[in-house]
Amino acid sequence: MFYLDNLTINNFRNYSNQQLEFYPNLNVIIGDNAQGKTNLIESIYYISVTRSFRTKRDYELIKWNEPFFFLKGRFTRDNLYYDIQVSYEKASQLKILINKNQINRYDHLQYFPVVAFSPDDLLIIREGPAIRRRFINLFASRLSLRYFQDLKDYQRVLMQRNFILKEKRRDSNIRGLLEPWNQALISLGSSIVLFRSELTKQLAAEVRTFSDNMTSSHERLRLEYRSTISGAENLADIENDFRYKLPELFDQEIRRGATLIGPHLDDLKIYINDFDTRHYSSQGQKRTAALALRIGEVNLFRRQCGFAPIILLDDVFSEFDSARQEFLFLFLKKYDGQSFITTSADINFLTEKVSKDLKKIYIQHGSVVDEKSRAFD
Secondary structure, eight states: OEEEEEEEEEEETTEEEEEEEOOSSEEEEEOOTTSSHHHHHHHHHHHHHSSOSSOSOGGGGBOTTOSEEEEEEEEEETTEEEEEEEEEETTSOOEEEETTEEEOGGGGTTTSOEEEEOGGGHHHHHSOHHHHHHHHHHHHHHHOHHHHHHHHHHHHHHHHHHHHHHHSTTOTTHHHHHHHHHHHHHHHHHHHHHHHHHHHHHHHHHHHHHHHHHHTTSSOEEEEEEOSSOOOSSHHHHHHHHHHHGGGGHHHHHHHTSOOSSGGGOEEEEEETTEETTTSOOHHHHHHHHHHHHHHHHHHHHHHHSSOOEEEEESTTTTOOHHHHHHHHHHHHHOOSOEEEEESSOOHHHHTTOOSOEEEEEEETTEEEEEEEEOOO
8 A cells, every 4th residue: 555654844835844644544634724724735745746736836835934845754655665855945956855865856756646636626627728738748747757758858849949930930941940840849749649649548438437426427527639630549640640731831830930730739628418518517517527537547547556546635525515525535435545635614424424544634824733533443
């Protein structure tokens, strides 16, 4: 089993100095709004992935008027211990130690799988394609370092190609200037499209199963990867389609000064009962769809890693009716990994249904004010 055994937090968000111990199973974090529940979940995510699910800027995580933040925790997996230290100072690089050995930030992506749901995940459903691309890029990068490297290289090629289109548009040799970047764009872009397409198919199966169970099959959730290049299912055909379509857009790209085809413009379409959830769904349905995406991630991580990842659920019960709340708690009852839930509501009626070890952590003003452990027979 894989779980976070303990955590020390220094100067992270509204926490000054806090030490916590967790259950390997279910941990319920309770407190009023703006007390630090989400910040605690964020610190767990950060020490696992070395990035936040709320901001791209590390300096925003430092407690006000402090020069640094520091996180220390112990992960346990198959009776092996991994002591992690993550520290950050303004105008300095992030420092990561695993069992006292310093490692690169991006090498840390796949070590400790954790999946977080937050209210901001509703943006995946209701906003434009960019946020859905960000979702699939982060997920794919955590599954495959090859994808992560291809994505970084593609973004570099795209930037250089756009520079030529914008700044060299009057150069008589612009086609020659673009040619090497076109070849790199086609090669890298096609690999990214193929990986995303295959990942979407796997994710779609997991998402649909969870959604069917949660809604008694009343809301049939479907995913579709929408590519600007090709709907082909093998690399050679995608590359051929890309190579064929790219010259057709040359004049438009010159006028716009930007690349008008490629995975940077693709979308992950999400449907409920064949209606686009972005436009035709309630808040409760959007929340169910967003949660299903995260549980789909959980199951695909489990398939790749061979063990259950940690689940973090922040304010997940909002806008869920009692039936969906109960289903989710019973899902966690059966889950064979560690999970964390934050709530400001009285959920005793739900916790009584969970016949497994349970820990309640009460938060007030960035401090733990009470911890209660309970083992159900």
